[in-house]
Structures are given as C-alpha cells and as structure tokens.
Amino acid sequence: MQLAFWATLGGPVVHIELDGQGPRYGQLIRAFKDAILTGRLPAGARLPASRSLASELELSRNTVLAAYEQLQAEGFLVGRVGSGSYVAPIALGKSASRRIAAQPVAPLSAFARRALAASEGAFQGARAPMRLRYNLQYGLPLANPALASAWRREVSRAAEEADPDYPDPQGLPALREQICDYLARRRGVQAEPDDVLVVSGTQQAFALAARVLLTSGDGVALEDPHYRGARQVFLAQGARVHGCRVDAEGLVPQALPARARLAVVTPSHQFPTGALLPLARRMALLEWAATRRAWLVEDDYDGEFRYAGRPLAALKSLDRDDRVIYIGSFSKALFPALRLGYMVIPNALRRPLVAAKWLEDRGCSALEQAALARFIAGGGFERHLRRAATALRLRRTAMLNGLARHAAGATEVADSSAGMHVTAWLHGVSHADSERLVAHARSRGLGLYTLAPYCLRPPPRPGLLLGYAGLSPGDVEAAMRLLGRCLRELGLGGTPALAPSG
Ligand SMILES: Cc1ncc(COP(=O)(O)O)c(C=O)c1O
Known part of the structure; x- marks a missing residue:
C-alpha cells in the first residue's frame, strides 16, 4: 500500500510504501524509518496528522499513534503538542541515500553482477498482491479448496512419520518411484528412480x-520467444545466449546454432506461443544434439493439461543417445508455492548433478517430498489433475469465446489446446500501442502483459500473454469484455476510437 504526501508545503511529494509484512504498526514504523534514513523525509518535515493517516490507510488511529510514539521513543521524531510530529534532526551525512543506492556494486562477484543485470526489472520478491479487478498474469495458480484440504491431510500424515535426519539429496526414493510411474503413464518416459533428481522447481x-555444464562464454540456444526464467539463469552463468526462430510449429531446427553446449526446448507446448513440435522436428533436434555432443534441456512445464487429443509423449521418450535432460515441475500440476520439481538425468550427468544439488542445499524438504509421494501413490494427484483440467478448460473456453466476441478484429489467437494461458497476437497495433494498451487497461483494473519480456528480438508484431488460471470463467469473460472496451477507447485494431467512460 502506498501513501503520498507533501512533507513540507511546496516541497516534493514523499512516497511511503508499506511492505505488507506483519502487523501494520510495524510496517508503518519501517516505512517511516526508511524514508528518514534515506533522506527522503528530511529533518523538520512534518508527518501527516494521525487522524488523516489512519483514515487514508484504513487503520485505527491508535495504530498510527502507537507507531508515532515508538518512532519518537527511538529518536526519529519529535512531537510538538498540538502541532504534530516532525522528523528529528539526525546527522545522516550528506550522501546517505546515495551510499545506499550505490552499495551493491564494488564488492560483488561477476556472477552476482550478472544476476542483478539479468533480473533487472523482473524480480519483485514475492508477487505483489495487485489491486486489479481482473489480473491476467501468467503463472497465477488455480484456486482449489479441495486440493488445499487434501494437501493439508497429506502433510500432517507425513509429519507423523517423518525421519528427522537429512534426506537423500537426490530425493526421497518413495517420491522418485512415484515420479517414474507417473512419467511412464502420462509422458511416455521410461526412467528408473536412480535417473531422477528431485529439485526445488524448474x-x-x-x-x-x-x-554443471557451462563455463563462462559457452553458447546456449533458447527458443525466441522463450521462458524468461531460463534466460536469466543462463545469462547469470555467463553464457552467450542465442535466440532461435520459432514458427507456428515451434522451434525451427535449422535455426539452432552450429556451436552450443545446450539448447532449452519446450516441445510439448512451446512457451509462450503454444506450438506442439512435430515428430520430424523432434528427430532433427535429437540429431543436432547427438552430432554436436550438445545437451537438450526439455522443459515440460505444463504437459499435464491438454484439452484436445491425447498428450503427446515427451521428447525424452525418443532420446536414444541419452542427450536429453528432462525437467518436470509441480508448479502447474499442483501449485508454485510447493517449490518441487524433478529432472530425469542422462547417465553421464548423474553424479555431477547430484553432487551440485547436495552442495547447494543438501536436498529438498523431506516432509514435502513424503507428502507428495503419498498424494501420488494414493491416487489423489491424478484425481486433482482431472478436476483441474476440467476447471481450466472452462476458463480457457471463456477466454477464447470472449476474445472472439470482444476483440476479434484486433487479435489472432495462437491456439494450442493446452496449458494455462493463451497467446494473442495483436493486429493493426504497433509495439508502442501495445504498451499504451497495457497502461490503459491497468488504469481500468485489467492486468494485461505483452510478450516483449519473453523475447530476445522484438517479434514481428506485438502480442499478449493471457493467463486464465487465476480467474473464474465469469471473470475471464468480463475481463475480455473490458479488453474489447480498452481497444475501442484507444481506437486500436481497426476500431474507431471510443470516448473513455467514467
Ligand atoms: C515455461 C515454464 N517453465 C517452467 C515453469 C515452472 O517453473 P518452476 O518449477 O520453477 O516454478 C514455468 C512456470 O511459470 C514456465 O512457464
């Protein structure tokens, strides 16, 4: 929550932001201290009256008074009876705020500097709760009370039986067995528990x-567009990242570079365009990897949810040369807060990858792993997948119908019959106009997101990545209606401009 006020009449506006962590009283204290210590609230500045601050932030006046008293007791504020609270004269040194802003640069490793650069503008800590009426952000989970109660039961049973010692860093054998059964049943992948490494997500x-595979300067091939989380990791590692062309059938194998240590691919559901890679291209990818002794990292992030036809087996199922590192995640199949996923590792990489995992964190939480193994073994996971697929299908239908009804002239859907999002290319709309559309929609309470952050090179036309899992079908329909209205208000996509309504 943000509060803006003039600390001195005629002076600059001061923004105070509450961090949303813990009691409001503590949040207020932290926010004011930060503003004082960074010099944004200078000595002598007057704080808002407790009554008006309380009503603006919808807090009780006592909470505000208690925070002011604490700040006074610690010497940050001085109070003048009847005339309010003022920032105390504190010797900050002239460059306090500049020092804080400049701090991260000098003593950091090359990795840390690259990590900061790679996450610039993308890392926001926990996803900030947004005050948007309809948020079409990709990756928001499907709200599912039945799953929450089933999961609570499994965790509490697992806790009763938990072994308190460090777990096997490769993953609990019981969970690795369940993962192998699941992969054989649903993804056509034949793996032994020994081939599986349990990780905290993709x-x-x-x-x-x-x-394990890269030294600084090595080449990594990514589909373009691609999943940003992959690009950030490889850039932070110092890789040279090549973007490879994607068309309506997915990655174009001829676009793969002659030299690269690895390529990250999403053959079952190209991210984000949704294309399903045909068999001939899969074979070409495998050939590329085998002849160049490169690795293929298969990100099978939402292979569980296909709404037309049977799910196609994973690329890993065709891997005769053992060049595919297969990655599965429970973020989409269950929920992202779980932070559990797995790799199916080629033989040659088993020891180094398990060693790296052991060094990194000594293994994933045994409790969570045991609960998940029970959930899969008891059939709860498959039941959940069936229910989730039905719920997602309804949202997806609402989105496709809504786009056809309200935004047909301006959008072309890259239909994929799978997953938890739709990609819509924009017609008759420039890249700059797509950014205007996003800003305008936001002002109307609609969260829209362009494809730009997922691309190394600007795509030929702008597009939107529309996530539907976080909204009910009714809200998805209302969001599409609002999208149509925003397009008309801006006169985009061949629509005559409409005067904005109140
Ligand atoms: C393409 C892609 N890969 C992987 C993931 C899952 O990442 P993780 O398992 O780290 O949550 C996502 C989630 O949004 C994704 O979109």
Whole structure:
C-alpha cells in the first residue's frame, strides 16, 4: 500500500510504501524509518496528522499513534503538542541515500553482477498482491479448496512419520518411484528412480544444469520467444545466449546454432506461443544434439493439461543417445508455492548433478517430498489433475469465446489446446500501442502483459500473454469484455476510437 504526501508545503511529494509484512504498526514504523534514513523525509518535515493517516490507510488511529510514539521513543521524531510530529534532526551525512543506492556494486562477484543485470526489472520478491479487478498474469495458480484440504491431510500424515535426519539429496526414493510411474503413464518416459533428481522447481533444475555444464562464454540456444526464467539463469552463468526462430510449429531446427553446449526446448507446448513440435522436428533436434555432443534441456512445464487429443509423449521418450535432460515441475500440476520439481538425468550427468544439488542445499524438504509421494501413490494427484483440467478448460473456453466476441478484429489467437494461458497476437497495433494498451487497461483494473519480456528480438508484431488460471470463467469473460472496451477507447485494431467512460 502506498501513501503520498507533501512533507513540507511546496516541497516534493514523499512516497511511503508499506511492505505488507506483519502487523501494520510495524510496517508503518519501517516505512517511516526508511524514508528518514534515506533522506527522503528530511529533518523538520512534518508527518501527516494521525487522524488523516489512519483514515487514508484504513487503520485505527491508535495504530498510527502507537507507531508515532515508538518512532519518537527511538529518536526519529519529535512531537510538538498540538502541532504534530516532525522528523528529528539526525546527522545522516550528506550522501546517505546515495551510499545506499550505490552499495551493491564494488564488492560483488561477476556472477552476482550478472544476476542483478539479468533480473533487472523482473524480480519483485514475492508477487505483489495487485489491486486489479481482473489480473491476467501468467503463472497465477488455480484456486482449489479441495486440493488445499487434501494437501493439508497429506502433510500432517507425513509429519507423523517423518525421519528427522537429512534426506537423500537426490530425493526421497518413495517420491522418485512415484515420479517414474507417473512419467511412464502420462509422458511416455521410461526412467528408473536412480535417473531422477528431485529439485526445488524448474528454476533450480536450470541453475544446476548451468553450473554443471557451462563455463563462462559457452553458447546456449533458447527458443525466441522463450521462458524468461531460463534466460536469466543462463545469462547469470555467463553464457552467450542465442535466440532461435520459432514458427507456428515451434522451434525451427535449422535455426539452432552450429556451436552450443545446450539448447532449452519446450516441445510439448512451446512457451509462450503454444506450438506442439512435430515428430520430424523432434528427430532433427535429437540429431543436432547427438552430432554436436550438445545437451537438450526439455522443459515440460505444463504437459499435464491438454484439452484436445491425447498428450503427446515427451521428447525424452525418443532420446536414444541419452542427450536429453528432462525437467518436470509441480508448479502447474499442483501449485508454485510447493517449490518441487524433478529432472530425469542422462547417465553421464548423474553424479555431477547430484553432487551440485547436495552442495547447494543438501536436498529438498523431506516432509514435502513424503507428502507428495503419498498424494501420488494414493491416487489423489491424478484425481486433482482431472478436476483441474476440467476447471481450466472452462476458463480457457471463456477466454477464447470472449476474445472472439470482444476483440476479434484486433487479435489472432495462437491456439494450442493446452496449458494455462493463451497467446494473442495483436493486429493493426504497433509495439508502442501495445504498451499504451497495457497502461490503459491497468488504469481500468485489467492486468494485461505483452510478450516483449519473453523475447530476445522484438517479434514481428506485438502480442499478449493471457493467463486464465487465476480467474473464474465469469471473470475471464468480463475481463475480455473490458479488453474489447480498452481497444475501442484507444481506437486500436481497426476500431474507431471510443470516448473513455467514467
Ligand atoms: C515455461 C515454464 N517453465 C517452467 C515453469 C515452472 O517453473 P518452476 O518449477 O520453477 O516454478 C514455468 C512456470 O511459470 C514456465 O512457464
């Protein structure tokens, strides 16, 4: 929550932001201290009256008074009876704020500097709760009360039986067995528990692969557009990243570079365009990897959810030369807060990858792993997948119908019959106009996101990445109606401009 006020009449506006962590009283104290210590609230500045601050932030006046008293007791504020609270004269040194802003540069490693650059503008800590009426952000999970109660039961049973010692860093054998059964049943992958490494999500799988396979300057091929989380990891590792062309059938194998240590691919559901890679191209990818002794990292992030036809087996199922590192995640199949995923590792990489995982964190939480093994073994996971697929299909249908009804002239859907998002290319709209559309929609309470952050080179036309999992079907329909209205208000996509309504 943000509060803006003039600390001195006629002076600059001061923004105070509450961090949303813990009681409001503590949040207020931290926010004011930060503003004082960074010099944004100078000595002598007057704080808002407790009554008006309380009403603006929807807090009780006592909370504000208690925070002011604490700040006074610690010497940050001085109070003048009847005339309010003022920032105390504190010797900050002239460059306090500049020192804080400049701090991270000098003593950091090359990795840290690259990590900061790679996450510039992308890392926001925990996803900030946004005050948007309809948020079409990709990756928001499907709200599912039945899953929450089933999961609570499994965790509490697992806790009763938990072994308190460090777990096997490769993953609990019981979970690795369940993963192998699941992969054979649903993804056509034949793996032994020994081939599986349990990790804390795809992100850790990319990081381990990067650490084990790359030295600074090595080439990495990414589809373009691609998943940003992959690009960030490989850039932070010092890789030279090549973007490879993607068309309506997915990655174009001829676009792969002659020299690269590895390529990250999403053959079952190209991210984000949704294309399903045909068999001939899969075979070409495998040939490329075998002849160049390169590795293919297969990110099978949402292979569980296909709404038309049977799911196609994973690329890993065709891997005769053992060049494919397969990655699965429970972020989409269950929920991202779980932070569990797995790799199916080629023989030659098993020892180094397990060693890297052991060094990194000594293994994933045994409790969570045991609960998940129970959940899969008891059939709860498959039941959940069936229910989730039905719920997602309804949202997806609402989105496709809504786009056809309200935004047909301006959008072309890259239909994929899978997953938790739709990619819509924009017609008759420039890249600059797509950014205007996003800003305008936001002002109307609609969270829209362009494809630009997922591309190394600007795509020929702008597009939107529309996530539907976080909204009910009714809200998805309302969001599409609002999208149509925003397009008309801006006169985009061949629509005559419409005067904005209140
Ligand atoms: C393409 C892609 N890969 C992987 C993931 C999952 O990442 P993780 O397992 O780290 O949550 C996502 C999640 O949004 C994704 O979109």
